[in-house]
Amino acid sequence: MVFPSTARRAWIIAACALVLVGCATSEPPRPAPELLDRVAFPFTQGVPQERPQPPLRTEGLQDDELNTVSVYRDRIRGVVNITSLSAYRTRFGRPFPDSGTGSGFIIDQQGTVVTNHHVVERGQRLIVTLYDGSLYRAEVVGTDPELDLAVLRFNPQGRELTTLPRGRSDELQVGQSVYALGNPFGLEGTLTTGVVSALNRPVQTDSGFIMRDLVQTDAAINPGNSGGPLLDSRGRVIAVNTMMISPGPGSVGIGLAVPVNAVDRVVGQILREGRVTRGWIDVRGLALTPALASAGGLPVRQGILVTHVQPGSEAEAAGLRGGDGQHRVRYGPHRVPMGGDVIVAINGEPTTSVAELFASLEATRPDDEATLTVLRDGQRRQVSITLSARPGTQGQ
Template identity: 50%
Template sequence: MRLYSRRQLISVAFSSAVLVLLLAIGFGVIRVLPGTAAKPGAQQVSRSEPFALQTNHVRSDEVLTARSGNGLSESELENIRIYENRNQAVVNVSTETVSYNWFLEPVPRPGTSGSGSIIDNRGYILTNAHVVERAFKVHVTLADGDRYDGEVVGVDPENDLAVVRFDPQGRDLVTIPMGTSEDLRVGQKVLAIGNPFALDRTLTVGIVSGLGRPVRTSNDLVIRDMIQTDASINPGNSGGPLLDAGGRMIGINTVIYSPSGGSIGIGFAVPVDTARRVVPDLIEFGAVRRGWIDIVPRQLFPQLVQYAELPVEEGILISQVVSGGNAEAAGLRGGRRNQAVRYGSTVIYLGGDIITRVDGVATRSLANLYEALEDKRPGDEVRVVYLRGGAQRETTVVLAKRPEQFQWE
């Protein structure tokens, strides 16, 4: 026979009494007296109504954005409408490169992968220069998965832009209209479509976070007037369109600022107005025809300034001028042959003029000189401020066509 302690017996007896009391109330044996179920002023809950949460939500008629019948806001419907109308014009651009084995035989290898926008129904695609850099073959994949061979028509490394063309074989292509980046405002909504991490035609939404940003690329070139956005831009988005709320292209997604390589809310796009300016040249000539001053420029650096006892620490030294060129015609002077010095493998002729400003842009570096002439064409005139013997002078130069490379010694 099992023994029970006094505490256990009391607990069992109390539990039994409570159970009997509840059963009696349930069967109506015991009635709750009127007025004893609730105290005066207390809220009574009706058994016929479900329990309601006490909330402080803003009423639907006070929400700033009116909602449609299917529960989507006007902003959401706008995003959907833009995506459905534009994603068909966004393509995947992939490349193959060539390397060589130990027997000097060419070996094809997978290259880069990015995005692009169809801008012409003849098969012209606008993308980034770094997407097709060193490409041996180019492949274009459309929204429906159809794949075409493409070719690089033209490249502008200074703005990280390129044009690729494929033969649509009579297919009716959807194109993206170009807007303008001139009147953009910080805070306005933007949408980015691309292929991040090979996830085809991904849409991200953000705002214009900043304007006029100078961004230095991996090739040590500075792209002017970049659009900063917090719309997620990841590897694979490069070359895809940045759209405004009307579905017009206002930029070409280019780079992200991220120590980890992923998006942290700081992305950049080349303004579409820059693309408008360079695309015709890329299609017609394969490169951008930019104006140039016929000189061999050398950027000042501390050792040179100290050795030559120059009057300024920053500027562009004219090492040589082209005989009969526009610089000579404008009165600019190069260095003297008998004052040649060597810095590494570079020969510098001292004694020439030092350019400090071109068309209002301070030329502290070669990048600044390229920046000042980036949107100038052959035949344009620029004002050049320079130093000669410590005295400041000015002249006007009619720009010539910039050579692809310098061959002077």
Template identity: 45%
Template sequence: MGQRFWKAWVVGLCVMVVIIPRMAWSLTDDEKNNIELYERLSRGVVNITSTVLERDFFFNIVPRQGAGSGSVIDKRGHIVTNHHVIEDARKLEVTLFNGKKYTAKFIGSDPNSDIAVLKIDAPKKDLTVIPMGTSKGLKVGQKVLAIGNPFGLGQTLTRGVISSVGRTLRAPGGALVEDIIQTDASINPGNSGGPLIDSSGFMIGVNTAIFSPTGANVGIGFAIPVDTVKAVVRELIDKGYYSYPWIGATLMTMFPDFAEALQLRVSRGAMIMELVPGGPADKAGLRGGKTRAQVGNYIIVVGGDIVVAIDGHAVESVEDFMRILRRYRPGDKVILDVVHWEGDRDRVAVVLGERPQGYRMR
């Protein structure tokens, strides 16, 4: 009896030794997917250290370093990151997954989409490309992974879902970026510029910011949609900057109070205050303001045409005008519905130009 008991006890112990570890280390399909994506793609996420010069308390010029992340996008060594990660940098250094460091060449950046491109001369065998997918058709609740390489401490992975789509975010250049992806995947300081990945292993966005009253992650992060990234990166690599459409005019939002005080026949729109001589709007025959008028505490230039629609899309403010205009490319022709100062309505065809470098659209 005693011998049989000990045999049974030994057999049971062996079964527990075999089964319990298997139970403890059994992975779900979702976990396996997370691990597979991290192991396959994390080598393509780099750390970016930027050195800028600034004045200290005693007005001495001293170097200051910042850190961010980036994604390798081709075997030529191009890396996409955020504009704000490399802004004003005097020196840029990229650290790969294997610890190798390279001085990066600045290729171009676009503050209005918060996208920048760098390039390093690294062996192709050390470059793992993060494939770009599409940001069309993304669904709230869809699983996403955020991979970063913050502060050169090594790659990190956070997991979450898309919590909203179609958000609007103001970029460092002042422009509103549309179709922003909102996620609850943690995007911590230093992760800016890293990729947002879907469950198939494709980049669907570039992580750019968090919303937080304290500076710590509270579960609201934002990523620039990859379809925007692809369009901007293509031009940054080709010519170092992204071309924006331009009509050559300074605009002001026409508020109902202004319209009522000026006895206009339209209450909302974007009023043309100034025209650039020889610019697209000037060539099309649009009219700018002629005289100054005081409305309450404001002095405004009046007399210009008021744009109320672009190709049938209603314009109620300058932001509406700019948002709609960014859907087009230089050389496209648009039809503007305008209300002349005298009250007559008109339709004017304008061939869009290319915004001059350094020009700020207002």
């Protein structure tokens, strides 16, 4: 059986394909979002009549089954499907569409939705589908590629929304029950169950960022679940489903989710400021390798070698030392200045790569204080520093 919202979403994607019919070629395409304006999307107008839920049948159910049924009934109306649509033209002017789907959940009556960054990053138009098939155009409020989070908003036009309460991820324990809600493979309204399999899992993403402290679960998380909520047995959001680890396209019981404490921090900053701003250390450097450390005569083989300290920065005020320019070693095609500090830890967390440097500063803000462990003249020492703002804009 195909549910009404599935049929409508399939119609949307098919309509885009028909309007934008064309042949993709190997030439780099150029974005053409104006082509999507030719599609007459069947957006919902006004306040639709809410369908009552079917009666709750308790006969024959054990207590844990009844709790699972109750959590699903209470929360599923706060879970949305997100359709991402894009249009492009080839160098010869031929149009072609692109689309993707994911999940999200509503957090307030203004139509604010939390999802994954990768669900929306390529979308020129975003459509939110509610549990009853209602369609709304959504806009991006802000995104955070580093934690793979995004905040959207749609206009509910006065209808009352189901919002999902949040719990605390720092209170999670391995073995406790969890429920994943979402739209795997486009099948909306799906619930899978499992347990917290592990906590504080680190994973390096394709974009190079290291995501720390992820929640691992054996609740099935498949393509389309991304951005949906992971709930505890009380129906509170305790993480946002973001990826699975699998040798194939389907789940094998290793799903990973961003803990809700980090989600609340990032989403709150996006709602206040429209973007995420993190702390930074105003230096240039590169990750040590055994070859570089050996060439430079360093007693450590891992860390961040500081080659330059920004003049007038907090890093200079803290006394960090860059390369002296007199002693350089060849490293590939480059001549690297030596003599600078080697940052081996930030706030007690080992820093062996640029990705770990970013991860160590992920939860910080400009003007926060940090303690660096550096190697200088063969001796380890602690350096206190006031963080500056990371260069560039985080998110949109």
